[in-house]
Amino acid sequence: xxxxxxxxxxxxxxxxxxxxxxxxxxxxxxxxxxxxxxxxxxxxxxxxxxxxxxxxxxxxxxxxxxxxxxxxxxxxxxxxxxxxxxxxxxxxxxxxxxxxxxxxxxxxxxxxxxxxxxxxxxxxxxxxxxxxxxxxxxxxxxxxxxxxxxxxxxxxxxxxxxxxxxxxxxxxxxxxxxxxxxxxxxxxxxxxxxxxxxxxxxxxxxxxxxxxxxxxxxxxxxxxxxxxxxxxxxxxxxxxxxxxxxxxxxxxxxxxxxxxxxxxxxxxxxxxxxxxxxxxxxxxxxxxxxxxxxxxxxxxxxxxxxxxxxxxxxxxxxxxxxxxxxxxxxxxxxxxxxxxxxxxxxxxxxxxxxxxxxxxxxxxxxxxxxxxxxxxxxxxxxxxxxxxxxxxxxxxxxxxxxxxxxxxxxxxxxxxxxxxxxxxxxxxxxxxxxxxxxxxxxxxxxxxxxxxxxxxxxxxxxxxxxxxxxxxxxxxxxxxxxxxxxxxxxxxxxxxxxxxxxxxxxxxxxxxxxxxxxxxxxxxxxxxxxxxxxxxxxxxxxxxxxxxxxxxxxxxxxxxxxxxxxxxxxxxxxxxxxxx
Amino acid sequence: xxxxxxxxxxxxxxxxxxxxxxxxxxxxxxxxxxxxxxxxxxxxxxxxxxxxxxxxxxxxxxxxxxxxxxxxxxxxxxxxxxxxxxxxxxxxxxxxxxxxxxxxxxxxxxxxxxxxxxxxxxxxxxxxxxxxxxxxxxxxxxxxxxxxxxxxxxxxxxxxxxxxxxxxxxxxxxxxxxxxxxxxxxxxxxxxxxxxxxxxxxxxxxxxxxxxxxxxxxxxxxxxxxxxxxxxxxxxxxxxxxxxxxxxxxxxxxxxxxxxxxxxxxxxxxxxxxxxxxxxxxxxxxxxxxxxxxxxxxxxxxxxxxxxxxxxxxxxxxxxxxxxxxxxxxxxxxx
Numbered sequence: 001x002x003x004x005x006x007x008x009x010x011x012x013x014x015x016x017x018x019x020x021x022x023x024x025x026x027x028x029x030x031x032x033x034x035x036x037x038x039x040x041x042x043x044x045x046x047x048x049x050x051x052x053x054x055x056x057x058x059x060x061x062x063x064x065x066x067x068x069x070x071x072x073x074x075x076x077x078x079x080x081x082x083x084x085x086x087x088x089x090x091x092x093x094x095x096x097x098x099x100x101x102x103x104x105x106x107x108x109x110x111x112x113x114x115x116x117x118x119x120x121x122x123x124x125x126x127x128x129x130x131x132x133x134x135x136x137x138x139x140x141x142x143x144x145x146x147x148x149x150x151x152x153x154x155x156x157x158x159x160x161x162x163x164x165x166x167x168x169x170x171x172x173x174x175x176x177x178x179x180x181x182x183x184x185x186x187x188x189x190x191x192x193x194x195x196x197x198x199x200x201x202x203x204x205x206x207x208x209x210x211x212x213x214x215x216x217x218x219x220x221x222x223x224x225x226x227x228x229x230x231x232x233x234x235x236x237x238x239x240x241x242x243x244x245x246x247x248x249x250x251x252x253x254x255x256x257x258x259x260x261x262x263x264x265x266x267x268x269x270x271x272x273x274x275x276x277x278x279x280x281x282x283x284x285x286x287x288x289x290x291x292x293x294x295x296x297x298x299x300x301x302x303x304x305x306x307x308x309x310x311x312x313x314x315x316x317x318x319x320x321x322x323x324x325x326x327x328x329x330x331x332x333x334x335x336x337x338x339x340x341x342x343x344x345x346x347x348x349x350x351x352x353x354x355x356x357x358x359x360x361x362x363x364x365x366x367x368x369x370x371x372x373x374x375x376x377x378x379x380x381x382x383x384x385x386x387x388x389x390x391x392x393x394x395x396x397x398x399x400x401x402x403x404x405x406x407x408x409x410x411x412x413x414x415x416x417x418x419x420x421x422x423x424x425x426x427x428x429x430x431x432x433x434x435x436x437x438x439x440x441x442x443x444x445x446x447x448x449x450x451x452x453x454x455x456x457x458x459x460x461x462x463x464x465x466x467x468x469x470x471x472x473x474x475x476x477x478x479x480x481x482x483x484x485x486x487x488x489x490x491x492x493x494x495x496x497x498x499x500x501x502x503x504x505x506x507x508x509x510x511x512x513x514x515x516x517x518x519x520x521x522x523x524x525x526x527x528x529x530x531x532x533x534x535x536x537x538x539x540x541x542x543x544x545x546x547x548x549x550x551x552x553x554x555x556x557x558x559x560x561x562x563x564x565x566x567x568x569x570x571x572x573x574x575x576x577x578x579x580x
Numbered sequence: 581x582x583x584x585x586x587x588x589x590x591x592x593x594x595x596x597x598x599x600x601x602x603x604x605x606x607x608x609x610x611x612x613x614x615x616x617x618x619x620x621x622x623x624x625x626x627x628x629x630x631x632x633x634x635x636x637x638x639x640x641x642x643x644x645x646x647x648x649x650x651x652x653x654x655x656x657x658x659x660x661x662x663x664x665x666x667x668x669x670x671x672x673x674x675x676x677x678x679x680x681x682x683x684x685x686x687x688x689x690x691x692x693x694x695x696x697x698x699x700x701x702x703x704x705x706x707x708x709x710x711x712x713x714x715x716x717x718x719x720x721x722x723x724x725x726x727x728x729x730x731x732x733x734x735x736x737x738x739x740x741x742x743x744x745x746x747x748x749x750x751x752x753x754x755x756x757x758x759x760x761x762x763x764x765x766x767x768x769x770x771x772x773x774x775x776x777x778x779x780x781x782x783x784x785x786x787x788x789x790x791x792x793x794x795x796x797x798x799x800x801x802x803x804x805x806x807x808x809x810x811x812x813x814x815x816x817x818x819x820x821x822x823x824x825x826x827x828x829x830x831x832x833x834x835x836x837x838x839x840x841x842x843x844x845x846x847x848x849x850x851x852x853x854x855x856x857x858x859x860x861x862x863x864x865x866x867x868x869x870x871x872x873x874x875x876x877x878x879x880x881x882x883x884x885x886x887x888x889x890x891x892x893x894x895x896x897x898x899x900x901x902x903x904x905x906x907x908x909x910x911x912x913x914x915x
Binding site for chain 1: 697699703807810
């Protein structure tokens with residue numbers, strides 16, 4: 001045992017730790033001060049509200065230490081992350097527990113500042129300065145080996161990612177490569193130092209820590225401290241307002257660049273397009289590469305799959321929206337036509353009859369008249385008291401404008417539509433287009449009016465016996481449209497409807513893993529060839545079990561698939577009307 | 581020097597090639613999958629730009645091939661090349677040996693249902709240019725009931741990346757104007773509109789037809805595409821379009837809408853084409869070996885192409901190619 005309480009090799013660690021703590025503290029103040037005032041209040045309240053406080057504790061452990069979401073997706077990667085994060089956490093905790101239970105400093109004259117200083121590095125280099133009891137020694141070795149086992153998986157993943165089930169990984173620059181090497185070697189050095197007590201390894205261990213801490217703020221490993229703050233902000237219900245400020249900044253630094261979203265992204269059908277994935281967007285924006293991050297923000301299809309599968313649930317799409325909104329387009333929008341169209345539309349609201357159901361087809365359904373005709377047949381058959389809101393022309397729901405970040409322009413349309421809907425006196429609003437559905441659900445204030453997508457509406461009509469359908473033996477496969485599935489988790493209603501019409505087979509990727517059709521309004525600058533590649537991949541995925549027909553519930557998906565599908569593509573309303 | 585030449589397709593290209601090859605002393609054999617020779621042109625009433633009856637041309641061509649050995653209602657089901665001769669098996673189980681093969685398989689009409697926004701197959705009064713031509717020929721179509729307002733949509737299924745056809749179908753512009761004049765002849769009081777992107781009046785007399793359409797027939801040509809079609813309570817068609825010369829959207833109620841459907845590659849020949857080793861070009865038509873000097877040749881020796889199987893073509897283009905393919909085949913046999 002070394003009876004001394006200080007050795008110069010602790011200095012690199014102390015320096016690094018002091019630096020990283022200062023940096024994080026300043027960063028914390030920065031993020032909090034950039035939050036709008038209301039959001040700060042929300043944060044304060046959420047910390048003392050038992051429900052959110054419990055959610056905070058649950059996710060701080062579940063996400064930061066145990067990486068539950070990664071376990072669910074890929075157990076090998078789950079173990080890798082848990083081994084490193086939880087193992088490291090435990091050796092720090094045990095180090096401190098030893099310091100306070102074994103009291104190795106008792107009787108040594110360390111007081112005041114010097115005492116604090118000693119307590120700072122002591123647990124990190126405990127074995128050099130003091131003796132462990134066998135139980136503690138076992139625990140320390142156990143967690144150290146656990147970390148090293150995690151690192152071994154990381155090395156394998158780096159050399160050949162397919163072994164651990166990852167197709168595409170991020171490509172990193174020099175800084176990230178260097179810090180990764182530091183991280184990989186910290187624990188083996190510590191193990192060797194502890195077992196052999198060779199001075200050089202204690203130095204290497206400490207210097208590795210210095211490199212790691214000093215580079216941490218400038219690399220992806222910044223997610224380790226930021227994640228905790230991000231979880232608190234998320235549970236407080238705070239939303240993104242600006243692309244590089246406040247909550248968005250916390251999200252940017254919380255992204256660990258794990259690259260899970262690369263394989264998930266529909267654009268990853270080829271190498272060139274996989275550079276458009278969220279992991280790269282976050283990295284570019286974090287590095288203040290405005291040009292590239294703007295380009296990726298405008299290329300994204302906004303299908304929301306990366307958000308859904310993100311282990312941290314980082315709302316990268318929201319950041320992209322705010323990035324889009326940040327650019328002035330300098331287009332003067334003239335909304336005088338809104339009044340003309342709405343007067344036209346009002347004509348169809350004849351003689352004060354207040355219908356029970358108001359049907360809004362939307363622009364895309366106007367371009368797929370088969371869906372509209374099928375809906376009319378279904379509603380007639382069910383004897384519903386309905387009116388079509390946009391038969392003689394209608395106003396766009398506003399989503400395309402919102403997708404391009406033009407909030408004020410969208411609001412003008414939303415207001416006019418709200419007025420028309422309220423005037424109709426209807427109790428329910430039925431929509432055929434998930435693009436409309438999303439904006440009606442999220443942005444419209446239609447108190448007292450139930451908003452339904454036609455999949456939900458048709459399911460209800462079948463369930464309560466208002467329409468009867470014949471079951472045939474056609475083999476259908478259902479494509480979950482992004483804005484219906486991932487956005488609102490409407491997975492079961494369409495499947496119930498299809499099941500009552502015929503056989504339903506699975507696609508290779510379903511529900512939240514469903515692949516965007518490639519036609520999304522979300523992207524501004526994908527070329528037709530790039531979109532085609534996405535569509536072909538999505539069609540192949542749907543054709544996995546050789547269905548007779550592809551069924552979807554979105555007019556845009558329908559039109560997109562129809563170009564490339566080897567079998568007929570139909571809307572769910574169409575197949576129902578065929579079997580009435 | 582009697583050598584068999586297998587001609588697949590009995591339309592304008594196949595018939596004309598057979599005529600020329602026979603005159604050169606070779607033995608053409610025509611395989612036609614339908615019940616009569618003549619192809620698409622036999623379904624046509626009059627031809628642009630001079631309103632010449634199609635029947636005249638078709639009858640002359642039929643007369644020229646009356647001595648040519650012809651199989652109707654027959655398809656080639658298998659074909660193999662062995663040294664320099666081809667062994668074909670027909671759908672009637674007959675076997676034919678030939679020294680060369682001419683693919684004169686022509687085109688298919690774009691299925692208008694694929695542009696759902698135009699409502700073909702959904703709204704009663706939307707019809708295709710082929711159906712209108714049939715009306716001119718027979719005088720019968722229940723959709724045409726003394727219409728007051730008629731619209732023509734150009735480029736349906738052509739120059740449209742959304743249906744994966746980026747090429748120009750070449751003949752539809754002139755056909756639309758011809759049909760617009762003809763419908764005015766039948767219904768002089770009707771208003772006729774055509775919605776075009778460009779009017780490609782590329783041949784002799786075509787531009788004159790365009791002027792005549794406007795001056796003598798008062799057809800209104802609107803530069804802009806129709807974006808959507810719906811049906812009102814009375815079954816009339818409500819179309820939305822854009823007049824790009826005025827920069828204004830427009831909405832109009834029509835009695836009949838005619839879709840100028842593009843030419844697409846005739847896919848029924850795909851299996852045989854593959855066996856012969858002839859690839860497709862980026863438009864999905866057959867790939868010839870050279871755009872200028874090898875337009876009738878393919879990557880495969882002894883396999884020749886003529887007519888609209890390589891790209892959309894007008895009747896004069898097709899006849900020209902049929903005559904040139906005969907020369908190519910003749911030179912190949914006597915090489």
